[in-house]
Every structure is written in structure tokens, then in C-alpha cells.
Amino acid sequence: MSDKLPQQQQNSEEVDLGQLFNMIGNLFTRLFNFIGSIFKAIFSVFIYALQAVFKNFKLIAIVMILAAIIGFVLQRTQKDVYESQMLVKPYFDSKFQLVTNINYYNALIGERDYNQLTALFDINEDEAKQIIGFEIHPGPENENDQLVQYDKFLKGLDSILAQEVDFEEFLENRSIYSGDIFEINVKSFKKDIFRSLEEGLNSTFTNTYSVKKMQKRDSLIAIDRRQILASLKDVDSLQKVYLSVMEEESKSKQGSYTTKDGMSFIQEKTKTREYELLEEENKLRKALAKLDAQKVEEDVFFDTLSSFQDVGAKYTSIWNRYVLIFPALAFVLLCLVYLIRRLTKYVLSYE
Known part of the structure; x- marks a missing residue:
């Protein structure tokens, strides 16, 4: 009795797996059939459209030729x-x-x-x-x-x-x-x-707005320019001070002296910052040149x-080529008339 229970459980699992695979297979079958029906419908519409064109080919050709002639004449007169x-x-x-x-x-x-x-x-x-x-x-x-x-x-x-x-x-x-x-x-x-x-x-x-904005820009440039020139003047003054100090030190006798007691002393050179001042001067002059360039480049309201x-x-x-536009519009109009006629016949014959 106990040997039959595992066998029955195994058979039940096999049945469940079989049903699952059948459901998956049916799902894919329906999906493929649905996709196939879409392509079949598109193909049918294409064939029906070609049939309508072939049956009314003479009428379509005459209408499109007349539309092209009218478009050509109108295009020539424009x-x-x-x-x-x-x-x-x-x-x-x-x-x-x-x-x-x-x-x-x-x-x-x-x-x-x-x-x-x-x-x-x-x-x-x-x-x-x-x-x-x-x-x-x-x-x-x-x-x-x-x-x-x-x-x-x-x-x-x-x-x-x-x-x-x-x-x-x-x-x-x-x-x-x-x-x-x-x-x-x-x-x-x-x-x-x-x-x-x-x-x-x-x-x-x-x-008015642009004029005021230009005037404001010029005023700000003038303020910045005055500040930069004042800073350059201060830098120049410091450079002159350092230069005078260096000249005084160079005049002293080798920078050393001896006391009455016979003791010798070496005078230390004053530390100056010529390099830092030179860098600051170059920086200020670049800023000044940038301000001048900005005013020169944008001294008008526009450049052509x-x-x-x-x-x-x-x-x-393409919209002015009536010789092409008119036949295309005529063909679309014929298609609309054909569809309306078919729809009218279908509605009247529907029971």
C-alpha cells in the first residue's frame, strides 16, 4: 500500500506538467495565429486596394493627368x-x-x-x-x-x-x-x-532696456578700471621703495663693518618681494586689458x-510644386470618394 502512494504522486505530477506544457503550446499557437491574422488582414487590404485601382485605372489616370495639367498651369502663373x-x-x-x-x-x-x-x-x-x-x-x-x-x-x-x-x-x-x-x-x-x-x-x-544695460556695463568697467589703475600705482610705489633700498645696500662697503673692539659684523640684506610685485603687476595689467577688450568688442548693440x-x-x-501636389490630392480625393461609396452600399444593404 505504501509503495503505491509515491507512484500515484509521481503520475499526478507528470499529468500536471503535461497540462502546463499543453497550455503553453496553446498560448503560442494563439499568438502565432493572431500575428498571422494581422498580416493576412494587411495583405487583404492591399489586394482589395489594388483591385480598386485596376478596375478604375482609366478614371484615375485621366483625373491625375488633368490635375497635373492644372497644377502646371497654376505653377507657371505664380x-x-x-x-x-x-x-x-x-x-x-x-x-x-x-x-x-x-x-x-x-x-x-x-x-x-x-x-x-x-x-x-x-x-x-x-x-x-x-x-x-x-x-x-x-x-x-x-x-x-x-x-x-x-x-x-x-x-x-x-x-x-x-x-x-x-x-x-x-x-x-x-x-x-x-x-x-x-x-x-x-x-x-x-x-x-x-x-x-x-x-x-x-x-x-x-x-531703452538695452541702452541702460550698456550704460551700466560701461559704468562698472569704469569703476573696475579706476581700481586697477590705483592698484598699479601702489605696486609701482612699492617697486620704487624696494629699488631705493637695494641701491642703499649696494652703496654700503660689501655689506659689513668693524667695531672699535675689532669685531666684524655682516649687514643682512633687506628681504624684498620684487617677484611677487611683478606677478601682481602682470595680473593687474591683464585684467585691465580684458576690460578694455570687452568694451571694444561690445561697443554696439549687435554685430552683423x-x-x-x-x-x-x-x-x-515641395508645397509650391503644384504639378506634383495636385495629382496627389486628386488621388486622395478619389480614394475618399470610393470608400464613401462602398460604405454607403454596405450600410444600405446591411440587414
Whole structure:
């Protein structure tokens, strides 16, 4: 009796394992059947679509040819569009005023306020009517520029938030104001108008905030300059003192003397710090040169890195190629009409 119990338990375990393997096999079978049904459905849709195209091939060909002809004629009658780019580097946060003014110019074009445009750019009304629009984008940059912007961004955050923003996320979500160089793009029907617009665009960088910021920068530079010059004067005075001490010591007889008792003494040389003073002087002069260079380099509200071309380049876009767009739209429209007709027949015949 006791020998039969282990044998029955073993048979029960074998049955359980068999059922488990059968369940796993059925699960994989259902999964493969499901995947196969998806591919079969996709293949069926593809075949049905080809059948519809073959059955209505003549109609589709005629409609698409007519659409291509209409698109070609319309494309030939459209005016040529020209574009030109300008690269600028704003200072003193004048980039905010630049972006605001670009949006303002586009609003004037949308409202057809040509009088205001002629006053802003010093052009005549006919030339103002030829302007299509302005665009502004971040200028060209390398990975080092992006890393500098990222480091500057992190310094404005606390330590907890800085850990949550990685470099890739920063690049995806940064605003147009993050960069230092900007590309201004202008489109126009007139190919040689761009040079005339440059002077008007240059005036967009000046605003009260930028002027005050420049004046504040100049005042701080003047204060730092006075402090550095005063320090240089002190260093020069100390150098003269050390020099006079050294001259006095050199005049003494070999730096020694003898008393009446016949005892000889050697006079110790005064310890001076000529090397430290020289290092301090070089450090101060470098700081002074840096201040002067900063004022010279940023003495304007912007720098023009690349001006508009005398003659703009012809603007081409896939959306302006009507000879291709119209046939594609016609084909999509035919597909929608076909689907609507089939759906209508199915609904009416449904019981």
C-alpha cells in the first residue's frame, strides 16, 4: 500500500506538467495565429486596394493627368519668390527686441499696413507690397556652443532641478532666446530688395532696456578700471621703495663693518618681494586689458556676421510644386470618394 502512494504522486505530477506544457503550446499557437491574422488582414487590404485601382485605372489616370495639367498651369502663373538670409549677434539682451520686432513686421504685412512698412524700412509702397514675410531662427552652432548654453541654463537652476534636466531634454525644449546668433530670413517677390531692408532691421536692436544695460556695463568697467589703475600705482610705489633700498645696500662697503673692539659684523640684506610685485603687476595689467577688450568688442548693440545678398536666391518648396501636389490630392480625393461609396452600399444593404 505504501509503495503505491509515491507512484500515484509521481503520475499526478507528470499529468500536471503535461497540462502546463499543453497550455503553453496553446498560448503560442494563439499568438502565432493572431500575428498571422494581422498580416493576412494587411495583405487583404492591399489586394482589395489594388483591385480598386485596376478596375478604375482609366478614371484615375485621366483625373491625375488633368490635375497635373492644372497644377502646371497654376505653377507657371505664380510669381517667383526670392529669399535672403542675414546672420546677427545681439548684445545687451537686444535679442528680445529683435524677435518682437520681427513678429511686428509680419503683423504689418498681414494687415497690409504698407505706410508703416515704408516708414520703417525707408522704401516706397510698391517695394513694401513685394515683401512676403520675415522669419527668425537660431543661427548656426556647434556642440560646444550648445554645451555652453546648457551650462548657463543649469547655473540658473537649483541643484535639485539641475539634476532632472539632461542635455538632450534641454536641446529639445530650449527657446529661441537660448542662442547668441540669429538668422533672419526674408522672402519677397522682388529679388533685389533685401539690401534696402537691412538698415531698417538694424534699428530693431535699440531699445531703452538695452541702452541702460550698456550704460551700466560701461559704468562698472569704469569703476573696475579706476581700481586697477590705483592698484598699479601702489605696486609701482612699492617697486620704487624696494629699488631705493637695494641701491642703499649696494652703496654700503660689501655689506659689513668693524667695531672699535675689532669685531666684524655682516649687514643682512633687506628681504624684498620684487617677484611677487611683478606677478601682481602682470595680473593687474591683464585684467585691465580684458576690460578694455570687452568694451571694444561690445561697443554696439549687435554685430552683423553675414549681410543680405544683393540678389536673393529663388525659393523652392515641395508645397509650391503644384504639378506634383495636385495629382496627389486628386488621388486622395478619389480614394475618399470610393470608400464613401462602398460604405454607403454596405450600410444600405446591411440587414
